[in-house]
Amino acid sequence: MAGPWRGLRRARGWAALAGLRARTDKFGGVSVNLGELRGSPRLERAAFGRWLRESVSQWRDEGRVAVWLHVPILQSSLVAVAASQGFAFHHAEQGSSTLTLWLGEEPSRLPGFATHQLGVAGAVLDERTGKVLVVQDRNKTINAWKFPGGLSNPGEDIGDTAVREVFEETGIKSEFKSILSIRQQHKHPGAFGKSDMYIICRMEPSSFHISFCQHECLRCEWMDLEELARTENATPITSNVAKLLLFGYREGFDRIDITMREFPAVYTGLFYKLYHRELPESYRNMT
Ligand SMILES: NC(=O)C1=CN([C@@H]2O[C@H](COP(=O)(O)OP(=O)(O)OC[C@H]3O[C@@H](n4cnc5c(N)ncnc54)[C@H](O)[C@@H]3O)[C@@H](O)[C@H]2O)C=CC1
Numbered sequence: 001m002a003g004p005w006r007g008l009r010r011a012r013g014w015a016a017l018a019g020l021r022a023r024t025d026k027f028g029g030v031s032v033n034l035g036e037l038r039g040s041p042r043l044e045r046a047a048f049g050r051w052l053r054e055s056v057s058q059w060r061d062e063g064r065v066a067v068w069l070h071v072p073i074l075q076s077s078l079v080a081v082a083a084s085q086g087f088a089f090h091h092a093e094q095g096s097s098t099l100t101l102w103l104g105e106e107p108s109r110l111p112g113f114a115t116h117q118l119g120v121a122g123a124v125l126d127e128r129t130g131k132v133l134v135v136q137d138r139n140k141t142i143n144a145w146k147f148p149g150g151l152s153n154p155g156e157d158i159g160d161t162a163v164r165e166v167f168e169e170t171g172i173k174s175e176f177k178s179i180l181s182i183r184q185q186h187k188h189p190g191a192f193g194k195s196d197m198y199i200i201c202r203m204e205p206s207s208f209h210i211s212f213c214q215h216e217c218l219r220c221e222w223m224d225l226e227e228l229a230r231t232e233n234a235t236p237i238t239s240n241v242a243k244l245l246l247f248g249y250r251e252g253f254d255r256i257d258i259t260m261r262e263f264p265a266v267y268t269g270l271f272y273k274l275y276h277r278e279l280p281e282s283y284r285n286m287t
């Protein structure tokens, strides 16, 4: 019987604790998932407290830098036990929470959990008519024109969010062409006080009949792009992006587009998308 389990043979709940594995990570931390507890979720708090104290002491002796404790929601009574030993919440999701304890002498180097919310809108321009798709939000106090858009789902690409949100809100099918603009706002009330990134994409329509979402939109129409660029009845983001889009429409989209290329990541089987201004062929193929 190794280290922390020693002396717990007779304690109630010992059998459940025996299933736990401490996994080390490449940064020198150790991770324990209480979802691996054997049998009944009603683990004796005292037994867990004793196990945790002895484990942490052993990990400290081994020179581990941090402990990550993953707690299923039904085991949440153990959160209080861990907290009394210095653990604090790192993050929580629907069915579990994760607590951490930094063991190093120096200040913690553990990264915080996600702090951003990502919103994506689509500026859908019909190049044949010079008209752009705009909506007025039903849930806003001031009904200014804006581009249809919304929050990105976890794991969703920027262009895919734009296509989905434009379709859900207006019924228009479109294709992602480029990124036009990014807004960053901190302490955003609509993002639970966190930072909000809002990306506006240039889109090309492939259908033209509007059937807008009554739940979210008050109005939806194809508006002349120059009229949108001049109107005072638009949010500042919409107004500025409309002017940018008008400039690109007249002078060439290559003057305004931030385009996308896909590359294999260093992590096997994964890919990432790189967004940047168009690079001339001669530079792109430089070795
Ligand atoms: N163009 C502009 O000037 C504006 C840009 N934005 C940006 O747009 C993004 C968010 O887009 P949205 O269209 O707001 O999101 P969205 O299109 O993903 O969802 C909006 C809908 O979600 C539902 N919803 C949201 N919060 C709710 C709650 N607390 N309770 C119940 N239902 C709720 C409502 O049905 C609402 O109509 C953010 O990045 C934000 O910064 C937001 C407003 C104006």
Ligand SMILES: [Mg+2]
Pocket: 148, 149, 150, 151, 165, 169, 216
């Ligand atoms: Mg929306």
